[in-house]
Amino acid sequence: MTEVAGQVLIDAARTAAANAHAPYSNFAVGAAVLLTDGSIVPGTNFENASYGLSLCAETVALAAVNMAGRLRDVVAIGIVGGMIRGDRIEGTAPIRPCGRCRQVLNEAAQVGRRDVLVYCGSATGDEIERHDLSDLIPYAFGPRDLGVVV
Numbered sequence: 001m002t003e004v005a006g007q008v009l010i011d012a013a014r015t016a017a018a019n020a021h022a023p024y025s026n027f028a029v030g031a032a033v034l035l036t037d038g039s040i041v042p043g044t045n046f047e048n049a050s051y052g053l054s055l056c057a058e059t060v061a062l063a064a065v066n067m068a069g070r071l072r073d074v075v076a077i078g079i080v081g082g083m084i085r086g087d088r089i090e091g092t093a094p095i096r097p098c099g100r101c102r103q104v105l106n107e108a109a110q111v112g113r114r115d116v117l118v119y120c121g122s123a124t125g126d127e128i129e130r131h132d133l134s135d136l137i138p139y140a141f142g143p144r145d146l147g148v149v150v
């Protein structure tokens with residue numbers, strides 16, 4: 001996986017973040033999932049007035065991937081986020097997926113029988129970290145433990 005692919009995913013995630021529904025936290029997050037055929041599926045955070053029902057950008061994107069029947073084709077994901085200030089999203093530090101999203105990403109990784117690359121970007125896209133999902137959620141519980149994937 002080239003760093004060019006990482007930058008493409010971060011750019012797609014930044015575009016997705018512009019559509020965040022985040023009136024409670026004012027923290028916009030965008031995600032972009034890369035599939036084996038090179039297609040990219042975006043997602044953005046979708047907050048709810050109940051707070052607890054809010055959906056992370058990563059889960060929104062992965063649900064769309066699953067809806068398309070492509071969960072086993074996930075290769076990488078790019079994630080960005082930052083505070084909404086007017087029509088801008090600000091933040092200079094890369095953000096990383098929450099624990100729940102790491103677990104949801106692990107589902108795709110084990111079903112697809114590959115580690116997923118996780119590109120974590122700043123809101124500006126200037127700072128990008130590259131991680132293997134297995135480093136972000138070591139010893140994960142998943143489909144293997146239930147015998148769904150061997």
Ligand SMILES: [Zn+2]
Nearest residue numbers: 056097098101
């Ligand atoms: Zn999350």
